[in-house]
Amino acid sequence: MIDTTQPSREFDAWIAENVMGCSVVWDTELDEPMCACARSWGIAPHEQAHSYEEGILARYTTDIAAAWEVVEKMANTHKVRIYVQEEALYRVSVYIHEETYGHLIGSGSTSVNAPLAICQAAYAAITKADIGK
Numbered sequence: 001m002i003d004t005t006q007p008s009r010e011f012d013a014w015i016a017e018n019v020m021g022c023s024v025v026w027d028t029e030l031d032e033p034m035c036a037c038a039r040s041w042g043i044a045p046h047e048q049a050h051s052y053e054e055g056i057l058a059r060y061t062t063d064i065a066a067a068w069e070v071v072e073k074m075a076n077t078h079k080v081r082i083y084v085q086e087e088a089l090y091r092v093s094v095y096i097h098e099e100t101y102g103h104l105i106g107s108g109s110t111s112v113n114a115p116l117a118i119c120q121a122a123y124a125a126i127t128k129a130d131i132g133k
Helices: 009-018 036-041 064-074 114-127
Strands: 024-027 032-035 078-085 089-096 103-107
Touching (some): 009 114, 064 114, 089 114
């Protein structure tokens, strides 16, 4: 089971594979998760799944630009809401699209780390896990 309480490269790899649709392999020389397609073909076919640095996966749990790609991907099939609370705390909720109000299926923890909250909400939506209140 993946630890979703802290930013990590393992959590980044889970997001790349399960949200962004990239096949992930771990490069033991670089100690980095890589897009398997990029390693096999020498190109970056999943632009949103990794940086242009030889197929190294984006840092979804710490980089807001990469996390925003997760929001955009999830928004294709879900309604995503991001709230800024007092003291710059972030809360992310993911809803199933419905005609009326929608049905809550995932929620990220309240955190000062917006990228982590986005990834936690994506994880919760996909696994139906209760990440945090």
